[in-house]
Amino acid sequence: MTDLIDLALLFTFGCIGLSLLLTMLRLIAGPTLGDRxxxxxxxxxxxxxLIVLIGIAGRTQLLFEAALIIAMLGFVSTVAYCRFALRGDIIE
Structure with missing residues (x-):
């Protein structure tokens, strides 16, 4: 049973790594600001x-809290960056 879980984790790490690589390419080559x-x-x-996968692979629950914090910061920073791109000002 653990061999199947390890194989699934390895496959998932590969998929997330490929996704990160393709996202970095879009970030660099994005023709518009919206793409970036x-x-x-x-x-x-x-x-x-990726942080959640590392937590699952390490069989620890510490990283799940870090993943929640990074998710919240990612959402807030995306909203702030969009407001800056559209209005030129974050705080009214």
Whole structure:
């Protein structure tokens, strides 16, 4: 049973790594600002999933709290960056 879980974790790490690579390419080569904002949001989601996977692989619950904090910060930073891109000001 643990061999199957280890194989699934290895496959998932590979998928998340590929996703991070493709997201970085979109961040660098994004033709518009909207593409770059979306790439940053996707990058934060991928970082959260990678932290959760590391927590599952290490069989620890400590990293899940860090993943929640990074998810909240990623959401707030995406909203702030979008407001800055649209209005030129974050706080009214």
């Amino acid at each position: 904002v979306l790439a940053l949001d996707t990058l934060s989601i991928n970082a959260v999933s």
